[in-house]
Amino acid sequence: MSIEKRIPQGIAGFPVAPFNEGGELDVDALKVNIEFLLDEGLESIFIACGSGEYQSLNLQEYEQMIDTAADAVRGRVPLYTGVGGNIQEAIVKAKLSEKKQVDGYLILPPYLIEGEQEGVLQYYTSIITSTNLNAIIYQRNNAILKADTVEKLVDYPQVVGLKDGHGNMELNIELTHRFENRLEFLNGMPMAEVTMPAYHPLGFHGYSSAISNYIPHISRKFYDALKNGDQETVKDIYQEVIFPINNIRKKKKGYAVSLIKAGMEIVGLPVNNTARPPVLPVEPAHYEEFKDILQKALKKYPSKRRLYS
Incomplete structure (x- = not known):
């Protein structure tokens, strides 16, 4: 199998897992979410990852999310899945992803335990070698690879990129210089717009955008301004948008996920302000504060198309 060692650049869409009032996965709402992202021109879709509450999905729901995404995407942009956690389940999901003919997967951190570099290397290696799909390494939490460990992984043709959600800029500088012609890089920090001005000069030419689930045109305006050196618009x-939203996101654990759903509900997308434990919905006072921020943002930066109810 010929593998193109490229990962999606630009703004990557990470859809949520919408749940109905009975707590079941709402595939119709998920399809609307994905089509909304595609209509807004996002360059890729990453399904069933962190914002998709990967840790709370059973295998049937995971497969439903892939099928729904594949039906919506129809080959228009790269489609990646999330795999990780329990290593045996990760391999099952990696093989399922290959069966579904997605473009690749993002390897999420292993379940709970912290391992030595050799252990984390074996974790990644076991997943990477289980399929021929493109694989993106994810630097986050208990899965942080040193440069010498990454060196051992890049020889696998499946390894196409590295996503950083850790924020160690010294390590990022070393990795981007050492592997600039062998890997591509994706900014996966929480609220990635906050850090993108620091990541972009290093060679991170793409990022996962939480706010693109509800105000994608503003994320696009921000990124275009950053690339074009329009510092006034970036500022x-x-x-007016990024810092105020990020301040709310930091108020409660789990808001990295539930605040996305609240934002989608506020702009009229069919997603309820619900999540599976241990993630909790956004508290009413924070919800109203968030709603006020979004209304002001949409007034100053209106969409060119009628997107919101």
Whole structure:
């Protein structure tokens, strides 16, 4: 199998897992979410990852999310899945992803335990070699690879990129210089717009955008301004949109997921402000504060298309 060692650049869409009032996966709402992202021109879709509450899905729901995404995407942009956690389940999901003919997967951290570099290397290696799909390494939490360990993985043709959600800039500088012609890089920090001005000069030419689930045109405006050196627009969006939203996100654990759903509900997408434990919905006071921020943002930066109810 010929593998193109490229990962999606630009703004990557990470759809949520919408749940109905009975707590079941709402595939119709999921399809609307994905089609909304595609209509807004996002360059890729990463299904059933962190924002998709990967840790709370059973195998049937995981497969439903892939099928729904594949039906919506129809080959228009790269489609990646999330695999990880329990290593045996990760391999099952990697093989299922290959069966579904997605473009690749993002390897999420192993379940709970912290391992030595050799152990984490074996974790990644076991998943990577289980399929011929493109694989993206994810630097986060208890899965942080040193440069010498990454060196051992890049020889596998499946390894196409590295996503950083850790924020060690010294390590990022070393990795991007050492592997600039062998890997591509994706910014996966929480609220990645906050850190993108620091990541972009290093060679991170793509990022996962939480706010793109509800205000994708503003994320696009921000990223275009950043690439074009329009510091005034970058500064304005920072002050009026990104920093205020990020301040709410930091108020409660789990808001990295539930705040996305709240934002989608506020702009009229068919997603309820619900999540599976241990993630909790956004508290009413924070919800109203968030709603006020979004209304002001949409007034200053209106969409060119009628997207919101």
